[in-house]
Amino acid sequence: MEEGDKAVTSLRAAEVVMAGLFLVFGAVVMWDSQRLGAAWGSDGPQAGYFPFYIGLFIVIASGANLLQAFRMGEKGAHAFVKRGELRMVLAVLFPTVVYVALIANPWFGLGIYVASALYIAWFMWRLGGYGPVKIVPVCLGVVIFFFLMFEIWFKVPLPKGPLEAALGFS
Amino acid sequence: MQEIQSLIGGFAIAMSWFNLALMFAGVTLGVLIGVLPGLGGANGVAILLPLTFTMAQQPGGATSAIILLSCIYWGALFGGAITSILFNIPGEPWSVATTFDGYPLSQQGRAGAALTAAFTSSFIGALVAVLLITFISPIIARFALKFGPPEFFAVYLLTFCAFVGMAKGAAFKTIAAMMAGFALAAVGIDTVTGQLRLTFGFMELLKGFDFLIAVIGLFGIGEILLTIEEGLEFRGAKARLNMKVVLETWKELPRYWRTSVRSSAVGCLMGIVPGGATPASFMAYGLAKRVSKDGEQFGNGKVEGVVAPETAAHAAGTSALLPMLTLGVPGSPTAAVLLGGLLIWGLQPGPLLFTEQKDFVWGLIASMYLGNIVGLIVVLTCVPLFASILRVPFSIIAPVILVICAIGAYTVHSSMFDVWLMLVFGVLGYVFKKLNYPMAPLVLALVLGDRAEDSFRQSVLGSQGDLLVFFSNPLVGTITGAALLLLFWPLLSGGWSALRKRAAT
Numbered sequence: 308m309e310e311g312d313k314a315v316t317s318l319r320a321a322e323v324v325m326a327g328l329f330l331v332f333g334a335v336v337m338w339d340s341q342r343l344g345a346a347w348g349s350d351g352p353q354a355g356y357f358p359f360y361i362g363l364f365i366v367i368a369s370g371a372n373l374l375q376a377f378r379m380g381e382k383g384a385h386a387f388v389k390r391g392e393l394r395m396v397l398a399v400l401f402p403t404v405v406y407v408a409l410i411a412n413p414w415f416g417l418g419i420y421v422a423s424a425l426y427i428a429w430f431m432w433r434l435g436g437y438g439p440v441k442i443v444p445v446c447l448g449v450v451i452f453f454f455l456m457f458e459i460w461f462k463v464p465l466p467k468g469p470l471e472a473a474l475g476f477s
Numbered sequence: 478m479q480e481i482q483s484l485i486g487g488f489a490i491a492m493s494w495f496n497l498a499l500m501f502a503g504v505t506l507g508v509l510i511g512v513l514p515g516l517g518g519a520n521g522v523a524i525l526l527p528l529t530f531t532m533a534q535q536p537g538g539a540t541s542a543i544i545l546l547s548c549i550y551w552g553a554l555f556g557g558a559i560t561s562i563l564f565n566i567p568g569e570p571w572s573v574a575t576t577f578d579g580y581p582l583s584q585q586g587r588a589g590a591a592l593t594a595a596f597t598s599s600f601i602g603a604l605v606a607v608l609l610i611t612f613i614s615p616i617i618a619r620f621a622l623k624f625g626p627p628e629f630f631a632v633y634l635l636t637f638c639a640f641v642g643m644a645k646g647a648a649f650k651t652i653a654a655m656m657a658g659f660a661l662a663a664v665g666i667d668t669v670t671g672q673l674r675l676t677f678g679f680m681e682l683l684k685g686f687d688f689l690i691a692v693i694g695l696f697g698i699g700e701i702l703l704t705i706e707e708g709l710e711f712r713g714a715k716a717r718l719n720m721k722v723v724l725e726t727w728k729e730l731p732r733y734w735r736t737s738v739r740s741s742a743v744g745c746l747m748g749i750v751p752g753g754a755t756p757a758s759f760m761a762y763g764l765a766k767r768v769s770k771d772g773e774q775f776g777n778g779k780v781e782g783v784v785a786p787e788t789a790a791h792a793a794g795t796s797a798l799l800p801m802l803t804l805g806v807p808g809s810p811t812a813a814v815l816l817g818g819l820l821i822w823g824l825q826p827g828p829l830l831f832t833e834q835k836d837f838v839w840g841l842i843a844s845m846y847l848g849n850i851v852g853l854i855v856v857l858t859c860v861p862l863f864a865s866i867l868r869v870p871f872s873i874i875a876p877v878i879l880v881i882c883a884i885g886a887y888t889v890h891s892s893m894f895d896v897w898l899m900l901v902f903g904v905l906g907y908v909f910k911k912l913n914y915p916m917a918p919l920v921l922a923l924v925l926g927d928r929a930e931d932s933f934r935q936s937v938l939g940s941q942g943d944l945l946v947f948f949s950n951p952l953v954g955t956i957t958g959a960a961l962l963l964l965f966w967p968l969l970s971g972g973w974s975a976l977r978k979r980a981a982t
Contacts, residue, residue: 308659309516309617318876318912321911321912322912325908325912325914326653329653329657332657332660333656335675336663336675338843339674339677340674340675343674347942349577351669351934351937352934352938352942353670354667354669354674355674356935357663357930357934358504358663358674358675360661361656361659361660362660364652364656365653365657365660368649368652368656369653371649372647372649372650375647383574387912388626388706392707395705395706396706396907398705399701399705399875400702400904403698403879403900404900406879407883407896407897410896412502418885419883419887421799423880423883426876426879427873427877430872430873430875431872431873431876432587434872434875435870435872435873436872437872449877453510453880453884457721457884457888461528461729462531463527463528465884465888466893467586
């Protein structure tokens with residue numbers, strides 16, 4: 308078996324974790340609804356009445372899912388995600404998180420246009436293996452198109468950073 | 478024949494140059510969205526919805542806005558077939574059945590015939606569904622005017638029970654996902670008592686979860702993550718579509734009129750029930766395979782095997798708008814997003830729409846006829862263009878789509894918190910897809926949660942907390958009964974076949 312084909316977790320483990328998360332979520336919904344009052348008040352149902360039962364349904368359904376996960380049999384041993392697959396997913400997810408962080412943050416928000424250009428460039432360079440001859444025109448083209456579309460044509464302002472400020476857009 | 482008159486009025490509205498231009502733009506964008514991985518009808522419309530905010534404020538603007546968005550939907554329905562046939566990648570879940578015969582056809586070098594058959598039958602399916610909407614929806618709307626809160630809650634119940642009963646996968650996963658949607662819809666300020674629910678002191682949660690963010694994350698980011706898992710390669714057949722092939726295929730198509738009629742009927746019926754398009758396409762394919770005289774040839778590239786699922790899927794996708802317009806209950810995630818659009822533009826979906834917003838409703842219905850004609854023209858003429866877009870490497874397309882998703886999420890409320898939320902929903906969507914949790918019920922519950930809760934509260938307020946109010950008269954009793962029947966349908970049909978088996982032995 309190749310390195311990339313090794314399973315990170317089994318399908319059963321993933322099912323159990325997911326059902327468990329749902330169970331906790333349902334319990335939290337029930338608990339908070341109980342706090343608000345999930346009974347019949349003097350003037351009708353209280354604020355927590357409807358959500359309380361929603362939470363209860365989540366708990367019941369995820370309990371059943373949990374049981375089913377334990378009774379999956381052989382199929383439960385299948386891979387939920389293989390190492391190579393997870394590596395690809397993280398190779399996309401991690402830069403995307405950095406990208407969103409770069410758009411706006413209290414320290415050095417770049418604005419959505421500059422951040423997008425950097426993000427597309429990084430993606431093309433690392434995952435596509437392109438050189439600057441292709442990267443630069445694609446990035447500039449996409450970002451300038453979006454700038455025209457949102458800021459000029461549709462007048463929907465997006466987050467901007469120091470570069471746009473230097474160019475006179477705020 | 479009041480409908481015909483109203484429809485002519487609708488055509489007068491939809492035929493303006495501005496609206497016709499919007500139709501072309503919408504359909505082209507829609508096909509593009511349907512062709513690109515990670516963008517589909519639901520999140521494509523969700524991303525573009527904020528762009529219509531200013532448009533909808535002008536007089537008659539809401540009609541133009543819905544024409545634009547619904548045409549994106551038609552385009553996406555058409556576009557799903559292109560990737561299925563040329564690349565064996567279903568762009569939308571309801572195009573899966575199209576790959577069975579469409580891809581073999583294109584491997585045999587008959588891609589043109591498969592595409593023509595797919596587009597033409599999509600058009601026919603849609604046309605049947607629009608005719609249905611034209612003549613049935615005013616009747617349903619008139620009927621629904623009598624509905625009070627208990628009836629509306631019963632209809633919502635029916636919608637959600639149908640999801641559980643008709644679901645292919647695990648019923649409890651459907652329930653869990655759906656209820657999670659309701660719980661997320663409850664987050665924020667309770668409209669009746671003004672209390673804060675499930676916010677746990679976070680200011681960002683005050684306004685609750687917007688379903689548009691959930692749609693963009695679940696369907697967009699989740700889809701991209703899932704696609705990328707299998708690597709960055711795309712391989713597909715060349716597409717050439719000239720008039721000769723189109724005409725030859727059109728000559729062949731009338732032979733399958735029985736399949737078309739059957740598939741349209743299946744599609745229309747299933748489309749009114751939520752989540753119908755995908756099962757409808759499979760059902761129509763299965764039916765055609767069983768009934769057709771060379772049924773065993775299905776799967777090796779039969780044009781009839783493309784006609785059946787495409788007609789049904791398009792009929793279902795179109796008729797999903799019928800309950801959305803008449804009852805305010807969307808039949809598909811994309812219809813749910815369109816419903817969300819109506820709410821944002823300040824229109825109240827439901828039976829009153831037909832009396833109070835005549836121009837809007839009939840403008841939309843007329844635009845469905847025109848939009849599908851425009852769609853057919855656009856896809857037949859521009860297939861090579863759309864196919865060439867698919868040959869742009871994924872490592873360029875993917876980041877651009879992710880940027881579009883981020884911009885789309887931001888523009889909903891001009892809030893960075895929403896962009897982060899979109900990422901969370903994206904990871905959730907990826908895990909949901911891998912574990913077979915359905916996403917459509919979650920989205921529908923998120924859209925309808927507040928309305929369902931309001932109608933529930935008003936109903937039980939009227940009855941002083943007696944839940945029997947949902948059986949208090951024949952009308953509401955029938956709807957509630959049908960809902961419960963659908964909910965327990967898998968159990969009932971399972972029990973029935975077990976009984977029959979026992980009787981047989």
